[in-house]
Amino acid sequence: MGTENAGTEQRQPVMADVAKLAGVSHQTVSRVLNGAPHVRPDTRERVLAAIRELDYRPNSAARALVTRRSQTLGVVSFDSTLYGPASMLEGIERAARSAGYFVSVTSLRSLDGRSVQEAVDRLRDQGVEGVVVIAPQTSTVSAVARLSSSVPLVAVGSGNQTQVPMVSVGNRYGAGVATGHLLDLGHRTVHHVAGPANWLESQDREEGWRLALQAAGAPVPEVERGDWSARSGYQAGLRIAELPDVTAVFCANDHMALGLLRALHEAGRSVPDEISVVGFDDIPEAAYFIPPLTTVRQDFGELGRRALELLVEELEGGSTSRAHAQISPEMVLRRSVAPANRR
Amino acid sequence: MGTENAGTEQRQPVMADVAKLAGVSHQTVSRVLNGAPHVRPDTRERVLAAIRELDYRPNSAARALVTRRSQTLGVVSFDSTLYGPASMLEGIERAARSAGYFVSVTSLRSLDGRSVQEAVDRLRDQGVEGVVVIAPQTSTVSAVARLSSSVPLVAVGSGNQTQVPMVSVGNRYGAGVATGHLLDLGHRTVHHVAGPANWLESQDREEGWRLALQAAGAPVPEVERGDWSARSGYQAGLRIAELPDVTAVFCANDHMALGLLRALHEAGRSVPDEISVVGFDDIPEAAYFIPPLTTVRQDFGELGRRALELLVEELEGGSTSRAHAQISPEMVLRRSVAPANRR
DNA sequence: TGGAGAAGTGTTAACGCTCACAAGAGCTCC
DNA sequence: GGAGCTCTTGTGAGCGTTAACACTTCTCCA
Known part of the structure; x- marks a missing residue:
């Protein structure tokens, strides 16, 4: 028996194998593979058949090496x-x-x-x-x-x-719209549970909120700061529940809003009757919070x-x-x- | 001026460039790179210096080609x-x-x-x-x-x-523990909101739930089926809220449990006073549902x-x-x- | 003091592909 | 009827790395 292809150890087929089987040069195989023009249809067919038969797959490393891509x-x-x-x-x-x-x-x-x-x-x-x-x-x-x-x-x-x-995402814009919506509903001002100070999204949303308040001549309350987590929203909620005259809160994301909702619930502050809450993101669950959360969707x-x-x-x-x-x-x-x- | 390196277009340095700069052969550079033994310390140093100076990076395609990895x-x-x-x-x-x-x-x-x-x-x-x-x-x-x-x-x-x-994950086991826990608390039986029928996780959790009921000699109620989403949990919840004698529900995941909680809330069925609810997954938000969700954590x-x-x-x-x-x-x-x- | 072996380094040949070029075949057009 | 096309295919030379092996210089002990 021959020396090549001994035992079960057969290496992956390479372009040359395909070429030999199809009776063409390796370059023609390459042309077929890359959809180059000027390959006669029957040649292309033979090459494709050989590729199928050998279950040949181009070696991406070799290709990357030469194409630099x-x-x-x-x-x-x-x-x-x-x-x-x-x-x-x-x-x-x-x-x-x-x-x-x-x-x-x-x-x-x-x-x-x-x-x-x-x-x-x-x-x-x-x-x-x-x-x-x-x-x-x-x-x-x-x-x-x-x-x-x-x-x-x-x-x-x-x-x-x-x-x-x-x-x-137009974070500033979204925050402005959310805040403006609450003001339009007659709320004297809107409190804000912000995200971490070192996140741009936090900063932009906070700024959008602040600008909207200022534009409406509404007082700007002190910001409560969380870390995006429901836990931090809950804690912010506990603090906010203590404040007497809060009627609207804009949370920088939905998860914090979730925590806030629970804190308000536990404190016996009804949402939305006493306090309106808006989130940001529109995570899929937001529609199933208690109550369903008004929020700002970003795609x-x-x-x-x-x-x-x-x-x-x-x-x-x-x-x-x-x-x-x-x-x-x-x-x-x-x-x-x-x-x-x-x- | 010379012909090479004209203009700003200079190609990435390759091993040969490093070798030349360090005054060694490319193979020695390779040895340094791959931590091969038998390289004199000062040679290694010179090579490393050349690498740093040129900001040389090995070409992964070339390496992959020859190592086949x-x-x-x-x-x-x-x-x-x-x-x-x-x-x-x-x-x-x-x-x-x-x-x-x-x-x-x-x-x-x-x-x-x-x-x-x-x-x-x-x-x-x-x-x-x-x-x-x-x-x-x-x-x-x-x-x-x-x-x-x-x-x-x-x-x-x-x-x-x-x-x-x-x-x-031991889904069957987890579901069994959850169901058993509810039974131990005196519930006559436990209803189940299952996941999609073609998911293994659904099947296993459902089976774990069923086996636990059977082992305890509890009746096996008909399964409500969702698709993992809070929405589907909500719909299952609406149906469950109609049933008169439900006191415990095991949901196949936390998201559906969220939907269920809202449906029960809207139907005026108090959790946990009237109905106990258990989820599965322990997503980070589960602790902030209303009420906080008992669930089965998987890592x-x-x-x-x-x-x-x-x-x-x-x-x-x-x-x-x-x-x-x-x-x-x-x-x-x-x-x-x-x-x-x-x- | 010489020579075996280890340490250190270089040379050459792949790896499997694409690119540049060459070259034959078949065609058109005046 | 042959110059000059286009179509089709093949040949050879890299791409940048590692592997195999060869070679030179040490080291150390008989």
């Missing part, structure tokens, strides 16, 4: 367990797939700049062609801006950093999709557009809000 | 927006990183077998060394079992498919981690262990449960 994009995210980041990731992945890219993810250990640099370096070492950073914190964004990286990069989050192309999936489009554009169009795309949030009215009692 | 693992997931899959993904990514692998994700378009095959093929084309499939549905799992794939593969989910190594992150360990073991140890690892869930007691009223 890995067909892979990287995504850096912080807490991909949260609904927002997870949805963005999914949006990014879907968009990447339909643009013909693979997606490699890596999560941040911590929020300092070093960690961001590490993550991006890791992706670069893997040979990604571009990177999307899901970077909602000031520290992350500024780290990204400082990043020494030769890789095209898009950030998705908030803020108006001009260094880096970015896709973001995370779309956010991810747009970020990826921007990256691909930069990658393929070559246009280093410093564009900032913005996505408008939209208010969703539910039962947690009512007109102020005119006492 | 991509250092990349693939993850297939279905709805990575849900808390469970998202947490698993995060657990997998972290574990992969510390084992020295990159992670490439792809999500399923739909739940049929073709879609699973497509996803795995896609990852294979990219050259992943192994795949983790987050496959909680019967269809997915059986598709995985049928999969024609030469790539090592681990499933994470539920069920007792023997074809494929798998990591799963998704750990699940992902274990799946990855299994895969790496198979990859590196070569042991094609057909092992099924199980993770025990744990009951978390909160206020949504009370002893039955002895009327």
